[in-house]
Amino acid sequence: MPSASSGAQAPDEAVGAASGGLSGGLSGGPAGGPGGDVWTPSQTELERRAYRRSRTTRSALISAVSTLLVGAVVIWLVTSSEGWPRVQETFFNWDKAVESFPAVLKGLWLNIRIMLICGVAIAVLGLTLAVMRTLKGPIFFPLRLFATAYVDLFRGLPLLLVILLLGFGVPALRLPNVTSAAEVWGGVAITLSYSAYVAEVFRAGIESVHPSQRAASRALGLSHGQTLRHVVLPQAVRRVTPPLMNDLVSLQKDSGLIAVLGVVDAIRAAQIETASDFNYTPYVVAGFLFICLTIPMARLTDHVARKQGWHGAGGTL
Amino acid sequence: MTLLSVRGLRKTFGDNVVLDDVHLDVTAGECVVLIGASGSGKSTLLRCVNLLEQVDDGVIELGGVEITDPRVDADEVRSRMGIVFQAYNLFPHLSVLDNVTLAPRRVHKVPRAEAERSAMTMLDRVGLADKAKARPDDLSGGQQQRVAIARAMVNSPQLLLLDEVTSALDPELVGEVLDLLRDLRADGMTMMLSTHEMGFARHVADTVCFLDGGRILEQGPPDEVLGAPREPRTRQFLSRLVS
Ligand SMILES: Nc1ncnc2c1ncn2[C@@H]1O[C@H](COP(=O)(O)OP(=O)(O)OP(=O)(O)O)[C@@H](O)[C@H]1O
Ligand SMILES: [Mg+2]
Numbered sequence: 001m002p003s004a005s006s007g008a009q010a011p012d013e014a015v016g017a018a019s020g021g022l023s024g025g026l027s028g029g030p031a032g033g034p035g036g037d038v039w040t041p042s043q044t045e046l047e048r049r050a051y052r053r054s055r056t057t058r059s060a061l062i063s064a065v066s067t068l069l070v071g072a073v074v075i076w077l078v079t080s081s082e083g084w085p086r087v088q089e090t091f092f093n094w095d096k097a098v099e100s101f102p103a104v105l106k107g108l109w110l111n112i113r114i115m116l117i118c119g120v121a122i123a124v125l126g127l128t129l130a131v132m133r134t135l136k137g138p139i140f141f142p143l144r145l146f147a148t149a150y151v152d153l154f155r156g157l158p159l160l161l162v163i164l165l166l167g168f169g170v171p172a173l174r175l176p177n178v179t180s181a182a183e184v185w186g187g188v189a190i191t192l193s194y195s196a197y198v199a200e201v202f203r204a205g206i207e208s209v210h211p212s213q214r215a216a217s218r219a220l221g222l223s224h225g226q227t228l229r230h231v232v233l234p235q236a237v238r239r240v241t242p243p244l245m246n247d248l249v250s251l252q253k254d255s256g257l258i259a260v261l262g263v264v265d266a267i268r269a270a271q272i273e274t275a276s277d278f279n280y281t282p283y284v285v286a287g288f289l290f291i292c293l294t295i296p297m298a299r300l301t302d303h304v305a306r307k308q309g310w311h312g313a314g315g316t317l
Numbered sequence: 318m319t320l321l322s323v324r325g326l327r328k329t330f331g332d333n334v335v336l337d338d339v340h341l342d343v344t345a346g347e348c349v350v351l352i353g354a355s356g357s358g359k360s361t362l363l364r365c366v367n368l369l370e371q372v373d374d375g376v377i378e379l380g381g382v383e384i385t386d387p388r389v390d391a392d393e394v395r396s397r398m399g400i401v402f403q404a405y406n407l408f409p410h411l412s413v414l415d416n417v418t419l420a421p422r423r424v425h426k427v428p429r430a431e432a433e434r435s436a437m438t439m440l441d442r443v444g445l446a447d448k449a450k451a452r453p454d455d456l457s458g459g460q461q462q463r464v465a466i467a468r469a470m471v472n473s474p475q476l477l478l479l480d481e482v483t484s485a486l487d488p489e490l491v492g493e494v495l496d497l498l499r500d501l502r503a504d505g506m507t508m509m510l511s512t513h514e515m516g517f518a519r520h521v522a523d524t525v526c527f528l529d530g531g532r533i534l535e536q537g538p539p540d541e542v543l544g545a546p547r548e549p550r551t552r553q554f555l556s557r558l559v560s
Contacts, residue, residue: 039327039334039337039374041373041374042325042374042375044374044375044376045373045374045375048385048386048387051387051388052387055387210409211454212454
């Protein structure tokens with residue numbers, strides 16, 4: 001492969017060099033630069049553009065109308081059903097929502113902090129594990145073995161179990177100079193578990209980079225590490241960004257699991273609020289807030305995925 | 318009979334005007350060769366004809382039907398053409414045979430056995446029948462290129478587009494591909510190809526087009542364009558090539 005592609009380059013370069021020399025002599029010639037003349041689209045092109053525009057408008061209209069119709073039907077069905085007043089009272093009570101909002105929001109702040117801190121730690125740990133798994137050569141066998149065992153272990157263990165083990169287990173040891181804060185050990189548990197998944201995503205990305213890319217890089221004299229750092233990982237990370245965003249969204253929701261350790265996150269806060277009068281509106285408030293966090297992230301994921309598209313030929317189809 | 322007609326074609330990438338008012342007619346059974354400096358837009362022209370790029374202006378007609386019209390089914394149009402890319406673009410996850418049978422089986426719904434039979438005939442023709450089960454990555458550049466030609470030919474396209482198919486090949490293989498293309502032309506295949514090898518152009522072309530500054534500066538039989546070019550720019554280009 002590398003020899004073939006270098007063979008393909010050779011004639012190109014020869015001609016490229018020649019034309020470089022020529023264009024210097026030609027630039028003042030009568031041919032003129034492309035910037036000189038003003039181009040106006042032809043009638044055919046204008047018609048094509050109008051047609052494309054009308055297609056876009058039409059699809060936008062159709063989707064708007066169908067969305068409105070479906071929405072109206074759903075709302076009508078729900079609100080006209082018999083039990084609706086009781087449902088509304090129990091789940092969508094405005095006063096209760098306003099009353100519980102500050103507490104739930106305060107709890108949500110914990111979820112957000114856990115997501116952000118764990119997110120960074122998971123990315124670092126996951127990438128390290130993935131790189132360890134792709135190391136070749138007998139000296140690295142212990143590292144490979146460790147990474148493989150780690151992934152097997154933490155992907156197999158239920159997250160809740162890890163949280164309980166660390167969150168209750170470590171403080172029970174009463175180690176000196178070791179914090180027993182439930183948030184910290186809950187966060188550690190989430191990080192351990194999630195980095196096993198994320199490591200596999202990274203590894204898939206690393207392995208999807210074509211071997212000829214490594215060969216090309218090594219041929220330029222870059223070391224194995226430099227190849228990984230400057231050639232393989234940038235392509236791998238770009239490729240797996242959408243699935244990683246997916247994991248981030250799911251992390252944000254799973255951060256609520258540390259409530260089992262007794263810390264007050266959004267879900268626990270909502271639970272406390274409902275306990276007084278069996279009105280479940282605070283849960284709806286918490287759910288609503290989580291969705292408000294997720295939707296921007298989902299759109300960001302879409303945007304990233306679309307922007308990446310595909311480089312070169314595939315992207316235009 | 319004119320099979321392909323390009324009129325006033327314009328293609329830009331941002332501020333870069335790559336093709337500017339290109340006019341070209343290809344008669345059925347003809348072999349048109351595009352020459353020009355690197356970056357002069359040969360690949361872009363071929364990709365526009367294959368509808369892989371949306372043109373910015375102008376009209377392309379295939380068999381008298383405008384294919385640049387946004388209402389036409391681009392997939393159907395493409396299935397009537399074969400294209401071989403500068404960088405082979407074989408599918409690395411499929412065997413050589415599956416690369417060749419993919420389009421017949423999925424697009425033209427040819428039964429597997431029949432698709433494989435015609436694929437083997439085609440592979441035999443490019444001299445690679447023994448590599449049918451190999452992966453593209455295990456082949457040499459020239460072999461990959463010949464698989465790509467077999468893949469483009471197996472649908473019996475009306476028009477075959479070839480982008481620098483010989484640039485990765487040794488002189489012996491260039492001769493082989495040249496023979497293959499001559500055979501195809503003798504069978505009445507219409508071809509449009511780009512190349513940097515003037516010897517190749519001279520041997521296989523009915524018409525040579527010299528691309529420069531986004532236009533076809535000069536076109537005609539190889540003897541005229543390559544032997545006695547009218548335009549000073551063409552002369553300059555050709556003289557730099559041999560020196
Ligand atoms: N997808 C793209 N985006 C932006 N610019 C592009 C793209 N494809 C081609 N170009 C530009 O269009 C011009 C013509 O490119 P093209 O590949 O058609 O040249 P070529 O004649 O085939 O050259 P070569 O002989 O080296 O293959 C170049 O300046 C190139 O930079
Ligand atoms: Mg090209």
